[in-house]
Amino acid sequence: MSGALYCGVDIGASAAKLVLIDESSAVLARVVESSGVDYAGIAQSCLERALGQLGRHADEIVWCVATGYGRNNVEFAKSRATEILCHGKACHHLVPGAITVVDIGGQDNKIIRLDEQGRQLEFKMNRKCAAGTGAFLEEIALRLRVPLEQLDALAQSSTQPVRLGSFCTVFAKTEILSHLRQGVALPDVIAGAFESVASRVLEMDALPGQVVVTGGVVAHNPVLEKLLSRTLGRSVIVPPYPQFTGALGAALCALESSRKTL
Amino acid sequence: MQSLIPDYYKELGEAARSGCRKVAWCSSVGPVELLRSLGFAVYFPENHGAMLGASRRAADFISAASALGLSPDICSYMTSDIGAFVQGKTALTSAYGLASVPRPDVLVYNTNQCRDVQDWFSFYSRHFEAPLLGIESPRGMVDVTSAHLRALGQQYQNLASQLEPIAGQSLDIDRLREVVASSLRCTTLWQEALRRGALRPSPLSFLDATVHMGPAVMLRGDPRAERYYEQLLQELDRRAQGGKGAIADERIRLYWEGMPVWGKQAELTEVLAAQGACVVASTYCHSFVFEGLSHPDPFEGMALAYSELFIARAEAYKERYLRTMAQEYGVDAIVFHDARTCPNNSNNRYGLPQRLRAQLGLPFVVIQGDLNDLRLFSEEQARTQLEALLEQVEAGRP
Ligand code: SF4
Numbered sequence: 045m046s047g048a049l050y051c052g053v054d055i056g057a058s059a060a061k062l063v064l065i066d067e068s069s070a071v072l073a074r075v076v077e078s079s080g081v082d083y084a085g086i087a088q089s090c091l092e093r094a095l096g097q098l099g100r101h102a103d104e105i106v107w108c109v110a111t112g113y114g115r116n117n118v119e120f121a122k123s124r125a126t127e128i129l130c131h132g133k134a135c136h137h138l139v140p141g142a143i144t145v146v147d148i149g150g151q152d153n154k155i156i157r158l159d160e161q162g163r164q165l166e167f168k169m170n171r172k173c174a175a176g177t178g179a180f181l182e183e184i185a186l187r188l189r190v191p192l193e194q195l196d197a198l199a200q201s202s203t204q205p206v207r208l209g210s211f212c213t214v215f216a217k218t219e220i221l222s223h224l225r226q227g228v229a230l231p232d233v234i235a236g237a238f239e240s241v242a243s244r245v246l247e248m249d250a251l252p253g254q255v256v257v258t259g260g261v262v263a264h265n266p267v268l269e270k271l272l273s274r275t276l277g278r279s280v281i282v283p284p285y286p287q288f289t290g291a292l293g294a295a296l297c298a299l300e301s302s303r304k305t306l
Numbered sequence: 307m308q309s310l311i312p313d314y315y316k317e318l319g320e321a322a323r324s325g326c327r328k329v330a331w332c333s334s335v336g337p338v339e340l341l342r343s344l345g346f347a348v349y350f351p352e353n354h355g356a357m358l359g360a361s362r363r364a365a366d367f368i369s370a371a372s373a374l375g376l377s378p379d380i381c382s383y384m385t386s387d388i389g390a391f392v393q394g395k396t397a398l399t400s401a402y403g404l405a406s407v408p409r410p411d412v413l414v415y416n417t418n419q420c421r422d423v424q425d426w427f428s429f430y431s432r433h434f435e436a437p438l439l440g441i442e443s444p445r446g447m448v449d450v451t452s453a454h455l456r457a458l459g460q461q462y463q464n465l466a467s468q469l470e471p472i473a474g475q476s477l478d479i480d481r482l483r484e485v486v487a488s489s490l491r492c493t494t495l496w497q498e499a500l501r502r503g504a505l506r507p508s509p510l511s512f513l514d515a516t517v518h519m520g521p522a523v524m525l526r527g528d529p530r531a532e533r534y535y536e537q538l539l540q541e542l543d544r545r546a547q548g549g550k551g552a553i554a555d556e557r558i559r560l561y562w563e564g565m566p567v568w569g570k571q572a573e574l575t576e577v578l579a580a581q582g583a584c585v586v587a588s589t590y591c592h593s594f595v596f597e598g599l600s601h602p603d604p605f606e607g608m609a610l611a612y613s614e615l616f617i618a619r620a621e622a623y624k625e626r627y628l629r630t631m632a633q634e635y636g637v638d639a640i641v642f643h644d645a646r647t648c649p650n651n652s653n654n655r656y657g658l659p660q661r662l663r664a665q666l667g668l669p670f671v672v673i674q675g676d677l678n679d680l681r682l683f684s685e686e687q688a689r690t691q692l693e694a695l696l697e698q699v700e701a702g703r704p
Contacts, residue, residue, distance in 0.1 A: 113686055128694035129701075152687065164698045166669065169691055 048106045050302065052294025053090060054127065055083050055114025058150035058178065059260055061291040062090035064098065064105075069137065069296060073097045074288050083114035091120065107298035111290050113151075123301055128156055128167045130293030135256045136162035137296055138283040142253045146245055146280075147289070148261040148268070150178040155249045168249050174213045176244025178261040184237045187217050188230065195234055196265040202235035216240065235267070242271040255280040258289035307537050310530055311520050315402035321347035322408030328473055331413040331430065333423040334523050335593070335612050337441060339489050339604070340466055341414060342527040343482040344473035349408050350524050351426065355383025357397035358390055359568030359678035367393065368679055381422035382647040382678035388429055410436045412472045414465070418443035418618045420650040439468050443613055448620040450613050458609035466605075482604045489527040490599040490607075495535030496522040497595040502542045503586040504635050507551025509542045512562050512585035513575040514552055522594040557582035558699050561632055563589050564643030565651045565677040570685060577689050581696045587635040589616055589628070590651070621656055628658070632666055638699045640670040641692070646682045669702070671695040 047066050054061045056079060064073040073094040080086055087110070095102060102120070110121035111130040118124075127147070135145045136158050145156040153170040174180050185192045199205075206223050210216045216237070223233050241261070255276065262268045263286040273279045283289065321327040330346035332338050334353070341348050358364045364382060367389030372378050374392065376385050390396055391407065398404035413427040413436055424440060431438035441461050444454055466477045499518065502509050510518070518538055525531035545551075560578065562585045567574065578584065598610030616627060632640065640662065642654040649655065659670040671691045675683035 113690075126690050126694040126697060128690065129697045163701060164694075166663070167691075167694055167698070168672075169687060 046104075048302075049100060049104045050295050050298040051091070051094075051105045051108035052130070052291040052296070052298055053087050053108065053110050053112075053118050053121065054130065054288075054290035054294055055079060055087060055110065055112040055118060056127075056150060056260070056290070057113055057152075059287065060086045060090055060112075060114070061288050062087070062094050063288055063291040063295045064094050064100075065292070065295045065299065067299070069299060071292065071295075074285060074291075076287060079114065083117035084119055087114070087118040088120070107302040109294040109298040109301065111294040111297075122298070125294060125297050127290045127293075128154055128169075129164065130290045130297060131258055132156045132158050132164050132167075132293065133162070133296050134289040134293035135258060135283065137292070138289075139254060139256050139281055144251045144253055144255050146251065146255055146257045146272075148176075148178065148241070148245060148257065148259040150182075150260060153177055153245055153248065155245075155251070157252070170244075170248060173211070175211050175216075176241050176248075178259075180213050180216070180241060180244075181237060181261065181265070183213050183217065184220065184234070187220065188224075188234070190230070190234070193264070195238075196267050198231045199235040199238050199265070199267045202229075202231040204232050205235035205239050206232050208236050208240040211244070238265065238267055238271055239275075242268060242275050246272070246275055251276065257282050258286045260287040263287040307534055310525065310534050312402055313530075314525060315398060315404060318347050318349055318408050319398075319402070319404040328411040329408045330469075331410045331427060333415040333419065333427070335419055335615060335617075336414055336416040336423075337462060337465060337608055337612070339482065339485045339527045339599075339608060340462065340469065340477075343485040344466075344469055344477060345475060346411075346469075346473060347408070348524070349410070351387055351407070351430075352383055352423075353520070353524055354397060354407065355387045355678065356566075356568055357401060358386040359383070360571070361397055362569040362680060364569070364678040365681050367395070378647070378679065380647060381420065381426065382676055384422050384426040385647075386678050387426070391430075410434055412436055412469065413438050414469075415440040416443055416612055417441070418445065418612050418615065420617075420648070422650075437468075437472060439465055441465060441612070443618060445618050446620045447613070447618060448622055450610065454613060455606055455609050458613055459603070459605045462605045462608055479604070485527040486599055486604040486607055488529050488532060489596070492522060492526045492528075492531040492535060493594070493596045493599060495532060495539060497592075497597075499535055499538050499542060500587070500591055500595070502539075502546060505546050506559075506636070507549070507553070507556035508559065508584055508586040509545040509550060509552055510586075511552035511575060511579075512566070512588050512591070513571050515588065515591040516566055516571065519591050519594055526594075526596075551584065553579040553582070553584045555582045556584050558584070558639070558696055559635065559637045560585045561587050561628075561635060561637040561640045562643065563628065563640055563653055565590060565645045565648055567643065567645075567673075567675045567680075567683055567688075568677055569680045570675075570683065570688075573685065574688065574692070577692055578696070581693065583692075583696050583699075585641070586637065587631055589631070589653075592631070593617065617650055621658065624653055625658060625661060628653075628662055629665060632662070632668060637668065639668055639695055641695070642670060642672045644672050644674050646674070646676045647679060648677055651677075669695060669698050 601607035
C-alpha cells in the first residue's frame with residue numbers, strides 16, 4: 045500500500061482513539077485503547093498498532109492533529125485542535141447539512157451547532173458535574189456491581205424504567221438504592237439511569253435541526269440512541285464508529301492543514 | 307508608581323497600630339469620598355478577598371467559614387476573608403508586612419453591589435464591636451431617576467452625620483468637594499487608560515487592567531492615585547506609539563464579562579495569548595469609572611455615581627451597555643464568567659449572551675467558575691472552551 049497518510053488522535057479522559065485516513069478521507073485504520081495515565085505513551089502505542097495493521101511507517105504520515113484532554117501530550121502531533129472543532133468536522137463530513145452534534149463523553153458532554161456549510165455557530169459544555177456523562181453510568185454500574193458492558197442489555201430488557209429525580213450523582217445513587225429496596229427490578233433501575241443521562245443532555249440546550257450523537261457512551265450503549273430519539277420526539281443519527289468521531293475529525297483537520305500549507 | 311499600594315497599606319497599618327487616624331472599612335463601591343474627607347484611613351476588605359483568591363489558598367479559608375455556618379454558595383470573597391480571619395491569617399502579612407487586618411473604628415457598606423457586603427461587614431461589626439453603617443441602595447434600576455437620587459442623597463447626608471462623632475470632626479464641605487473632585491480626576495484618568503484597549507493592538511490586557519485598577523478602588527479621592535494614572539497613561543501611550551501590544555501577536559480581541567478567576571488569571575491570559583487572543587475590555591475593570599461624580603453637588607454626585615453603576619442596573623441597561631462596549635472595543639467574541647458564588651456579577655443567567663449574539667452576531671462562551679473558590683473551576687474545561695471559541699472566530703474569518 046502506498047499514498048499519504050493523515051492521522052488524528054483523540055486522547056479522552058477514558059479512552060485514546062487514533063484514526064488514519066488517506067487523501068480521499070477514507071478511513072484506513074482505527075485503534076482504541078484505555079487512556080490510562082501516560083498519555084504520551086498511549087498515543088505512541090495507538091500509532092504503532094495502527095501503522096502495524098497497515099504495514100506502513102510513521103514517516104508516511106504527512107500531518108497529525110491531536111485533540112482531547114491529552115492533546116498537548118501527543119509528541120508526534122504537528123498541530124492541535126479542540127475536540128469541539130473535531131467532533132463538528134467529522135459529523136459534518138459524515139452527515140452533511142445543518143446539524144447539532146451531541147457528544148456524550150466519559151467526563152463531559154458537548155453540544156455543537158453547525159450550519160449548512162459545517163461552520164460552527166455555537167457550542168456548549170456541561171457544567172462542572174458528572175450528571176449526564178459516562179462517569180455517571182460508571183458510578184451507577186459500580187454501585188450496582190454490574191459490569192459496564194452489561195448495562196445496555198439490561199436497560200434494553202426493561203419494561204418500566206424508573207424515573208430518577210435527582211441531578212446529583214451521589215443523590216441519584218441513594219435514590220437507586222431505595223428503588224431496589226422497594227423491589228423495582230434491576231433492568232428498570234438501569235433504564236432509569238439511562239433516561240436520566242438522556243434528560244440531562246437534552247436540557248443542556250435547544251437542539252435544532254438534525255441531531256447527531258457521538259462519543260464512547262453511545263457507542264457502547266445503543267439504548268441511548270432510542271431514548272434520545274424518544275425524548276426528543278424525532279430520530280437522532282448515530283454515525284458509524286461514534287467513539288472515533290473526535291479522532292476522525294482530527295484526521296480531517298490534518299488533511300486540511302496539509303492542503304493549506306501546499 | 308510601584309510603591310503606591312505598599313505605602314497605602316503601610317499607612318493603614320500605622321493608623322490601626324498607633325490610633326493616629328481612625329480606620330473605616332468600606333465596600334469597594336462604597337462612599338469612600340465621605341470617609342476620606344472625614345480623615346479616616348480607609349480599608350477595603352474586597353481587595354483582601356481578591357488577594358486571597360490570587361494566592362490560591364482561598365479554599366482552605368472557605369472551609370473554615372463554612373464551619374461557622376456560612377454557606378460555600380455565598381460570596382467567596384466574604385467566606386475566604388472571614389475564614390482567614392478566624393484562622394488568624396491574612397494575605398497582608400506576606401504582601402505588605404501587616405500582622406493583621408486593620409482594626410475598624412467603623413464599617414461602611416453600600417448594598418448597590420450585593421447584600422453580601424452588608425452581611426460580611428456585620429460579622430466584623432459584631433466581632434470588633436464597631437458600628438456598622440451603610441447606604442441601602444435600590445438595585446435592578448432601568449433608569450436612575452431623580453426620585454432615586456433624592457432618597458440616596460438624603461442617605462449620604464444622614465451617613466455623614468452618623469460618621470462625624472466617630473471621626474471626631476465635623477464634615478468640611480469644601481474638603482468633601484476637593485476629595486470628590488480628586489476622585490473624579492482619578493476615575494477619568496482610569497477610564498482614559500482603559501480606553502487605550504480600543505487601540506489595535508491593545509497595549510493592555512485584562513490581566514494588566516486588574517493589576518492597575520488597585521488605586522481606582524482603594525485610593526480614589528487621594529491625589530496620589532491621579533499621579534499613578536498619569537504615569538500609567540504615559541506608559542500605555544509609549545507602548546501604543548511603538549505598536550507594542552499587551553500580547554505578542556494580537557489577532558483576536560475579546561470582551562470579558564464577569565469577575566476574574568483570581569487564582570487563574572495568569573494561566574487564562576496565557577491560554578489566550580498562545581492563540582493570539584487578548585481580552586481588551588471588561589465590565590469588571592470599567593466598573594470603577596464613576597462619571598456621576600461630576601455632579602455639582604457632592605452628595606448627589608456620590609448618589610449618582612454609586613447607583614448608576616452596571617451591577618446595580620436592570621438587564622435592559624446591561625444589554626445596552628455590553629452592546630456599546632463590544633462595538634467600541636471592536637471585539638470578536640465575548641467570554642462570560644459564571645461565578646458560582648457571585649450571582650451579582652454573573653450576567654449569563656437570564657439569556658443575555660444569546661440576545662447579544664442575535665443582535666451583534668458575536669460568538670460567546672460561558673465559563674463556569676468562581677472568583678476565589680477554585681473547587682468550582684475546571685481549568686481543563688475552561689481551556690478547551692476558550693480554545694474552541696478562538697477556533698470558531700478564526701474559522702469565521704474570510
Ligand atoms: S459583588 Fe459579588 S464578589 Fe463582590 S462582594 Fe458582592 S457577592 Fe462578593
